[in-house]
Amino acid sequence: MPLPKHLQKPEKKKRVLANRYRVEKRLGSGNFGTAWLVTDLKCKDEKEKLKVLKEIAVGELQPDETVDAVHEATLLRKLDHPGIVKFHDSFLEGDFFCIITEYCEGGDLDGKVAEYKKKKTRIPEAQVVEWIIQLLLAVQYMHDRRVLHRDLKSRNIFLRNNRIKIGDFGISRILMGSTDMASTFVGTPYYMSPEVLKHEGYNSKSDVWSVGCLLYELVALQHAFEGESLMGVMYKIVESNLPQWPSGYSKELKAVFVRILERDPAKRPSASESLKIPFIAKQMMLIKNTIMEKHHSKEHKDNINLESQQLVSAMKGRMHMDALKQESDDSKWKNMTPRERMRIKKMQKADEEAERLKKASQQQLQDNAQRYNQNRQSMDPYETRRLPWADHRPTRSQTQPKGGFATIPVHDRPYTAPMGRYMPTEDEDEEEEEDEEENPFGARYSQTMIPSRQPWQTGTLVPDRTTLRPASFDDRPITPMKNTMVYSREYSTLDFKDGVPDKPELAETYYSQFEDEFEPSEEVDEEADRTLVANSNMEADEDEDEVEDLMNCMQNALDKSDTVKMQTLADTEAGAFGPIARDTKIKNLTAEAIRKLGEEQFERAHSYLKQARFGKPGENQAEEKEIMRGLAQIVESPTDCFLVDQLVFLEYQASMTM
Numbered sequence: 001m002p003l004p005k006h007l008q009k010p011e012k013k014k015r016v017l018a019n020r021y022r023v024e025k026r027l028g029s030g031n032f033g034t035a036w037l038v039t040d041l042k043c044k045d046e047k048e049k050l051k052v053l054k055e056i057a058v059g060e061l062q063p064d065e066t067v068d069a070v071h072e073a074t075l076l077r078k079l080d081h082p083g084i085v086k087f088h089d090s091f092l093e094g095d096f097f098c099i100i101t102e103y104c105e106g107g108d109l110d111g112k113v114a115e116y117k118k119k120k121t122r123i124p125e126a127q128v129v130e131w132i133i134q135l136l137l138a139v140q141y142m143h144d145r146r147v148l149h150r151d152l153k154s155r156n157i158f159l160r161n162n163r164i165k166i167g168d169f170g171i172s173r174i175l176m177g178s179t180d181m182a183s184t185f186v187g188t189p190y191y192m193s194p195e196v197l198k199h200e201g202y203n204s205k206s207d208v209w210s211v212g213c214l215l216y217e218l219v220a221l222q223h224a225f226e227g228e229s230l231m232g233v234m235y236k237i238v239e240s241n242l243p244q245w246p247s248g249y250s251k252e253l254k255a256v257f258v259r260i261l262e263r264d265p266a267k268r269p270s271a272s273e274s275l276k277i278p279f280i281a282k283q284m285m286l287i288k289n290t291i292m293e294k295h296h297s298k299e300h301k302d303n304i305n306l307e308s309q310q311l312v313s314a315m316k317g318r319m320h321m322d323a324l325k326q327e328s329d330d331s332k333w334k335n336m337t338p339r340e341r342m343r344i345k346k347m348q349k350a351d352e353e354a355e356r357l358k359k360a361s362q363q364q365l366q367d368n369a370q371r372y373n374q375n376r377q378s379m380d381p382y383e384t385r386r387l388p389w390a391d392h393r394p395t396r397s398q399t400q401p402k403g404g405f406a407t408i409p410v411h412d413r414p415y416t417a418p419m420g421r422y423m424p425t426e427d428e429d430e431e432e433e434e435d436e437e438e439n440p441f442g443a444r445y446s447q448t449m450i451p452s453r454q455p456w457q458t459g460t461l462v463p464d465r466t467t468l469r470p471a472s473f474d475d476r477p478i479t480p481m482k483n484t485m486v487y488s489r490e491y492s493t494l495d496f497k498d499g500v501p502d503k504p505e506l507a508e509t510y511y512s513q514f515e516d517e518f519e520p521s522e523e524v525d526e527e528a529d530r531t532l533v534a535n536s537n538m539e540a541d542e543d544e545d546e547v548e549d550l551m552n553c554m555q556n557a558l559d560k561s562d563t564v565k566m567q568t569l570a571d572t573e574a575g576a577f578g579p580i581a582r583d584t585k586i587k588n589l590t591a592e593a594i595r596k597l598g599e600e601q602f603e604r605a606h607s608y609l610k611q612a613r614f615g616k617p618g619e620n621q622a623e624e625k626e627i628m629r630g631l632a633q634i635v636e637s638p639t640d641c642f643l644v645d646q647l648v649f650l651e652y653q654a655s656m657t658m
């Protein structure tokens with residue numbers, strides 16, 4: 001049982017940044033700061049409300065560097081691709097540079113790989129191929145815009161609706177500054193290309209190398225290059241053979257992997273060229289076609305659903321209006337929307353008109369009957385007695401409709417008569433014909449008065465013959481009444497109720513007659529507009545737009561005949577690992593290593609590795625083993641010193657720059 005309100009712990013007030021982003025929970029911390037899940041209070045679209053806020057301590061950031069970061073962020077906001085985490089906003093809040101990005105509910109690829117590893121199952125090849133294609137498309141997009149990622153790794157690749165999105169684009173770039181650093185060591189070494197490790201500079205092909213490493217990670221559920229230490233990993237990347245391809249994946253996919261992990265960047269394909277590798281291009285075509293088929297069949301289904309929804313809602317609307325009409329007393333009238341009031345008025349107007357028509361035609365019938373009687377009195381009594389239908393009684397009363405009027409043509413003149421009286425069957429017709437033969441007056445009647453059976457007069461519904469009169473009895477033309485409609489068979493009396501069409505679509509036509517008499521007020525117009533906007537918002541499916549974008553990207557990649565030029569100078573100049581990023585990384589690495597090893601062991605490992613590594617570039621494997629043996633003598637678990645190794649390397653790079 002929940003505690004009474006006064007005993008409940010008061011809810012902690014949530015932090016709101018920039019008057020707009022309410023912090024919901026911490027997602028985790030990385031090299032550049034902390035990521036938070038936030039609610040965008042100003043976002044109207046429910047699906048987009050949740051976003052990610054990255055809080056990066058800027059500490060000693062120089063004023064001109066802050067300007068650079070803001071400028072960089074503005075440029076990054078322009079990157080718009082289904083495969084790239086959308087960059088929404090950036091601002092300074094106290095000592096923090098904050099970045100707002102799209103939220104990917106599927107987490108990162110690192111987590112996905114861990115999930116499969118835990119389940120001891122493989123990621124299906126089709127899924128791997130799909131993700132790699134999406135990844136290459138996104139990389140191609142940014143390379144075309146001369147933007148490098150520089151830190152592609154499974155922790156930076158996110159999943160939203162099971163589709164790949166590259167994240168942290170530019171966060172490293174924002175923090176890079178313009179330092180011309182020979183080495184461009186940014187992140188985890190696992191995805192670093194040989195040219196970067198050999199200090200030959202970072203270019204667009206270095207990002208492609210990282211994609212190759214990611215491909216391997218997806219099939220093998222482990223890094224392509226693993227080692228006991230940073231140097232071990234680096235050595236494998238630069239020197240050793242490619243890792244063993246796991247069984248269960250095609251040799252075509254292996255060929256793609258081998259092609260991408262070409263050590264020489266000049267020979268390595270660009271993202272655009274990778275998408276052209278026949279196996280990838282073929283798969284891309286298949287994926288595109290499948291999406292298109294799904295899309296089309298969904299569209300088809302949606303159309304059918306929409307039609308039935310429209311029908312149902314029209315019927316519901318009709319029922320609702322009927323109910324309102326019946327209960328429209330004063331208080332309810334006040335509570336109705338202007339649109340409802342307008343429709344009620346229209347319905348009442350239409351019903352009044354139907355009632356007027358009914359009365360008018362009844363009056364006319366009475367007049368006709370009167371005139372007929374008067375004429376009959378002046379006729380030969382014998383002939384009158386022989387009138388064929390004078391005493392005819394309907395035998396199929398169940399076929400009589402409830403009411404309504406129809407105008408039927410009699411000698412090209414419309415004649416209004418109550419509908420749905422009984423019509424004799426074929427046998428009865430024959431009987432009547434016999435009578436007619438006996439009686440020439442009856443035959444004359446049949447020729448002059450009874451309209452021949454019209455195509456729409458199927459079944460037994462025809463005007464009551466007893467109410468018709470011989471044209472010769474009264475030559476006054478019967479003028480069609482105003483607003484009287486000549487219905488086709490489709491508009492049968494079965495469709496009418498209380499003089500108003502029962503089918504919503506017929507009712508619409510029926511009411512439309514009175515439309516002119518009811519100019520909708522501005523109030524009503526406004527309401528109609530509001531309804532439209534609300535509907536269009538509901539229908540806007542951002543996800544579908546993304547699928548379509550993705551399809552277009554695939555088509556473009558397939559169509560693209562020119563290969564992307566090698567990006568060298570501009571790319572290398574695009575930025576290096578700047579002081580802010582490096583300092584933050586050093587700080588975070590130190591904290592993480594101390595947490596893992598404890599302060600004492602950390603200090604020992606740090607000074608040992610600094611000593612062992614410094615001044616000894618290009619360690620070979622034997623030396624590496626020696627270092628590890630040395631480490632084993634001073635710490636409990638030498639493999640845990642991997643972070644310290646990274647730290648030492650980073651400090652060394654920093655000292656080189658200075």
Ligand SMILES: Nc1ncnc2c1ncn2[C@@H]1O[C@H](COP(=O)(O)OP(=O)(O)OP(=O)(O)O)[C@@H](O)[C@H]1O
Nearest residue numbers: 027028029030031032033035052102103104108155
């Ligand atoms: N756009 C996002 N959508 C969903 N989760 C995210 C998003 N961005 C980051 N995260 C999650 O937040 C946590 C911290 O992410 P962050 O990018 O700050 O660090 P990292 O990726 O773990 O490390 P690094 O700094 O090396 O990139 C991670 O668990 C990550 O999966």
